[in-house]
């Protein structure tokens with residue numbers, strides 16, 4: 658990277674940071690907890706949101722912002738569950754940026770409890786862009802392999818929680834949950850780790866309780 662390219666990148670990240678801080682501030686004042694989901698493509702982000710909607714919907718209002726390079730498919734899946742969803746198509750960009758969330762801000766209902774943001778499937782670029790979230794969660798699915806945290810460190814270092822997804826497949830895969838947890842915690846000791854399956858429902862309640870607790874904390878901190 659040339660010095661000029663580095664300066665442009667720093668500028669971009671700097672202005673992203675300011676917009677993200679503003680978004681977080683506005684959401685905090687409204688008592689809306691924002692969660693940014695990161696993972697490689699196909700780790701199960703959308704299916705997790707579909708499952709979470711079943712658990713949260715009776716008592717909480719949630720909405721979803723979907724990030725993909727192309728297609729409205731993920732937003733359609735969420736809407737089919739009766740949950741409001743907006744699709745951001747990046748047209749090639751490998752991550753969402755705070756300004757993209759900011760543009761949707763006027764449409765986001767003020768009485769929400771949770772705003773989930775599904776980032777573009779990718780373990781690299783999304784890690785560098787704060788979207789104004791309160792919690793960042795990185796998913797790692799069992800078929801991807803248990804060596805990933807050290808290979809893609811930023812996603813794991815900048816996250817608040819690690820969600821090991823597709824746990825229903827662990828018995829037929831050489832995936833060592835203890836090894837992954839240990840490596841991830843060495844890199845980021847504050848990570849909360851969840852092991853779950855959106856297919857059979859294992860661990861979904863524990864994760865939804867974690868989000869509910871974070872929502873209560875946000876509201877008591879901003880009361």
Ligand SMILES: Nc1nc2c(ncn2[C@@H]2O[C@H](COP(=O)(O)OP(=O)(O)OP(=O)(O)O)[C@@H](O)[C@H]2O)c(=O)[nH]1
Pocket residue numbers: 696697698699700701702703704705731777778779822823824825826853854855856857
């Ligand atoms: N066995 C199993 N399959 C799952 C689970 N969760 C998701 N899948 C499957 O994994 C595939 C990808 O799931 P998605 O939820 O679309 O993954 P995603 O992370 O949203 O994918 P992108 O949006 O493309 O990045 C689908 O075929 C799902 O049915 C799970 O817990 N267990």
Ligand SMILES: [Mg+2]
Pocket residue numbers: 702703704731775
């Ligand atoms: Mg998806």
